[in-house]
Amino acid sequence: MRRSVRAFVLVSVLATAAAACGESPAEDAAPAEGDAAPVDLSAFDGAVRIGAALSETGKFAVEGRDSRQGYDTWVRWVNEEYGGIRIGEGRYGAEIVYYDDESDADTAANLIQRLIDEDQVDFLLGPYSSGLTTGTSAIAEANNVIMVEGNGTSDTMFERGFQNLFLVATVASDYTKSAVEALAARGVRTAVIAHEDTTFPTSVAEGARRHLEANGIEVLAIEKYPKDIQDVSAIMTKFRNLGPDVFLGGGHYNDAVLFVNAADELGFEPDAMLITVGPSNPRLVEQLDDDVEGVLGPTQWEATMAYEGHWFGSAADYAAYYQRLWGEPPVYQAASATASALALHLAIEAAGSTDTDAVRQALRALRADTFYGPIAFDERGVNTAKPMGTIQVQDGEILVVAPDAAAVAALVYPRG
Amino acid sequence: MSRAAPGTGAVAGRWPAGRAVGVGALIVLVVLAVLPLLGGTSNATLLTLTLMLTSIGVAINWNLTGGFTGYVDFGHAVWFGIGAYATAILISLQSNGPQVGWPPVPAILVGALVAGFLAAIIGRATMRLKGPYFSIAMLGTFVAVREIVRVWSPLTGGGVGLTLPPYLNRALFYYVELALVTVLVVGTWWLRRTRFGAALVAIREDEVGAETRGIDTTRLKTAVFSFAGLSTGLFGALWAYQNTFVDPDIAFVEVRTIDAVMGTMLGGLGTVAGPVLGAAALYWVRELLWTHLLDAHLLAQGVLLIVIVLFVPRGLVGLVDRRGTSLFELWGWKGWSRGLRQGPVAGGEAEAAS
Structure with missing residues (x-):
């Protein structure tokens, strides 16, 4: 009995510790329940x-x-x-x-x-x-x-x-809209899509397919992959053999690393790579250096x-x-x-x-x-006036290239 | 918050003797039933109480297999998720789902039946395992079902989830769940006094012995497991309708199982009042913890779990009522040794294989 009790206590303590670690505490002072921002409202009406x-x-x-x-x-x-x-x-x-x-x-x-x-x-x-x-x-x-x-x-x-x-x-389905339009203007003909099978990437990918087709770009293949995938080389090999102009990929940050590395290793070189999550994060540029050059990514907003x-x-x-x-x-x-x-x-x-x-x-x-x-909100309540921005990694810098109203640099296509 | 205090307080009146306990429980029920009629009970309070009733209901169901029959189920929340999803699939008109468009009442009932049916099938297989092996098999079932739901997008909407129409009548759901919990409490009290209930406890205490005395253990434990699945599925179905949205990560939450286990252990495994008392207490303790400790509230909860296991293994009710049991009697001690030593006799090939 003793041993099993001890084992149970050990497991409980480990589980608790794991739970405590899993929870990333806010770095600033934790706010109390139902507190309001500390403002003096007495001066107002x-x-x-x-x-x-x-x-x-x-x-x-x-x-x-x-x-x-x-x-x-x-x-x-x-x-x-x-x-x-x-x-x-x-x-x-x-x-x-x-x-x-x-x-x-x-x-x-x-x-x-x-x-x-x-x-x-x-x-x-x-x-x-x-x-x-x-x-x-x-x-x-x-x-x-x-x-x-x-x-x-x-x-x-x-x-x-x-x-x-x-x-x-x-809205998620419009994440790739400005990028797809910019690419269509450069004469892109074919595309492939790979996305993680969870809420947000699925919405983004379905929207991307619609925008691609609306711009007369043929979608050669759509591949879904599970959460926390470790290897995308099978997908990338298939895509390489299809030879599309554009690769669209979406999931989590780590997927962006996998896509870029696998494309590099397998010699898959589409003229444009658009990756949903990752390119707008400076960490990706540091981590992948030259390999990420010319990669496109959507962004809701950038200070630039x-x-x-x-x-x-x-x-x-x-x-x-x-x-x-x-x-x-x-x-x-x-x-x-x-x-x-x-x-x-x-x-x-x-x-x-x-x-x-x-x-x-x-x-x-x-x-x-x-x-x-x-x-400006449409009848659904969605702000359709704001286009999604598109950034491109150019010389290791993250620059907004589309839409025109927000752009600070020109789109480089085909990528380097 | 203060309004529910009579709930826990009066159930605590169960200590002295049978009659006093019954009267106490009745008073609690009347107070809870009249509460929304008194006015001043906001929808927020009703929702809080409804969520508490949900966790009490799930804890009672968990106790049926975990406490009475002695099968510690670490994946019980799977039935909650299945009930929720089945209902959502039948009701939702969302474009990425199958768009069946059933009215809520039949959808909720069928949702519960689906959970019960799957529990019967899966229970038949997993209940051949004993002790920790069963616990782990159920944990695996839970994780597997969540992934199946995620992948089976034509039916489930995949990772995107399914939305339901926002029909939010807090008082209605409160009364429905109060009635359900009442039925379950009375049901378990009655069960405890029947041959069927005695047979379940016999399975817990000595499954091989029960079998040699002519109890069809496989049938009984599958029956109770399926009922628990159906009942938890019903709570899940109601929850889905109230939450108006399901996705795999929201409908299948490990914490729901952990809460049921902890609540039942705190109150007293294998007792009638245990899960009610424990789940209610846990709900309020949690509320207090996260209000005052914030970042440390999970830590505090873990410490609480350790304290319960070490110092009150038979739970609060177990302090006065010796008919209950404790986790290490089930799992660490008897279950373990039974599973290893006597397994081949009790469980046949499946046991030998494990």
């Missing part, structure tokens, strides 16, 4: 109360923290720099009530319900990830509370006919983009402001979060009230140029 459940713990802890910093950037800016939200003659301060959804669907649902019922927030900002946004947006819809979000981009969310869900970011707006100024101005507040440059998740809050802010001002119906009308009618790009 009133306050607009907004709620958000974000992941402080669990598998989305890092992105959750970026999203929160993005929201808080808007709060700081609107209260300290802008002088409060203008509603009629009055100036209203902004406050956000946060909870930690632990990256868990049940907890997120519970907290969104709590924000609506008990904290009685006027509006909601989205959580991080498509899965959590899909579940919580249904609660917002059922309670007639508007949710503006920038970090849940799966297309299926917008098939549901919701009236209260708005996305400032580009040539976008500018009346609020926050240009993309670069926003990045500088963000850097001042948080001591690190903004990633696109943070920019998307700030842009969500900004869209809501502009709609409240246009509506002249915090009434849900009036603000919904205003969101539908919103046409704004911002640091994040143009914002």
Whole structure:
């Protein structure tokens, strides 16, 4: 008996340790439950109360923290720099009530319900990830509370006919649109696609196929592969034998490394490589050096983009402001979060009230140029005005090459 | 939060004697039933209570195989996920799914039946294994089913998942789940007093002995396992409808099994009140932990698990009621030795193979 008890205790301790390690703790001071950003609202005529459940713990802890910093950037800016939200003659301060959804669907649902019922927030900002946004947006819809979000981009969310869900970011199926259009203009004829069989890469790949076909590019093959794949050489060998002009691949960061290495080793040299996740990350360039030269990748937002707006100024101005507040440059998740809050802010001002119906009308009618790009929602609530950016690695630098409105360099095709 | 305190408090009234326990339980039930009618109960509170009832329900079902029959199932949440998915597949009209478009009530019932049916098939195979071998086989089943769901995209929508129409009536789901949990509690109380229940405990205490005394152990344990699967599938089906969205990583969560095991152990394995008390307590302890400890809450939870196993192995109810059991009696001690030494006699070829 003794031995088995000890074995069980050992297993329990190891499991606990593993669980504790798996959870990446937020680096800054952990926020308490339901705390609001520390702002003095006494100087204002009133306050607009907004709620958000974000992941402080669990598998989305890092992105959750970026999203929160993005929201808080808007709060700081609107209260300290802008002088409060203008509603009629009055100036209203902004406050956000946060909870930690632990990256868990049940907890997120519970907290969104709590924000609506008990904290009685006027509006909601989205959580991080498509899965959590899909579940919580249904609660917002059922309670007639508007949710503006920038970090849940799966297309299926917008098939549901919701009236209260708005996305400032580009929807997953349009991730490759600007790249495909730019490539079509250069006379690309054929393409192949490989994607991981999970939510987001599947949406991206299905969208890519549509955009390719719409631009008269023939899709020679589509290959799905499982999560956490270790070897893509079978797929790449097949693709090499098909000899396409363009290779499109999507999954996680590590897949980008596998694709680039396998293509190099197997002598698969398409004129363009477009990889969903990875190329916009400077780490990939460091890791793969010359092999990644000329590779294309989509990006929601980059600080180098040539976008500018009346609020926050240009993309670069926003990045500088963000850097001042948080001591690190903004990633696109943070920019998307700030842009969500900004869209809501502009709609409240246009509506002249915090009434849900009036603000919904205003969101539908919103046409704004911002640091994040143009914002205009279609009837689904998706911002179709902002194209997805495309970057290319040129001489080891990550440069925006499409769309034209955001580009800082010309597309190099065929790649080096 | 404070509203549920009577729940745990009054069940704690089970200690003294049978009658007092019954009266206490009835009071809790009445309080819980009347609560939403009193007004001032927000949808948020109802949702919190509903999620708590869900984990109590799953813990009761887990206890049927884990506590009474002695088969420690480490993949029980698979039935929850299957129930959720079957229901979602039947209801969802999403473009990437099969677009069946059933109304909710038949879809939820069929969802539960699918879980029960698959539990009968899989249980027949896995329940030939004993002790830790069974536990690991079920953990494997859980992981395998999640991957099958991920890959079988024409039916399941793959990794994208399936959305359901957002019909959110918190009070309705609360009452449905309260009724289900009540039925389950009364059911297990009754089961404990029947020959069938006694036979299950006999399987737990000495499976070979039970068999030699004429108990058809394979049939009984498969029956109870299938029922537990069906019942947990029903909770999963209801959950899917409430969450309005399923994907493989949201519907198949390891934590659901861990919670059922921990809750039952905390309350008392193989007792009627154990899983109810334990799962409810665990739910509130968790709420307190993550509110106050945040980054350390999983660590605290792990420590709690170790403390339970070492110092109250028979759980809270086990302190006064000796009819329950503990994990090392099932698994570390008896189960293990039974599995290794007497396995070939009890389980035939399958056991020898393991």
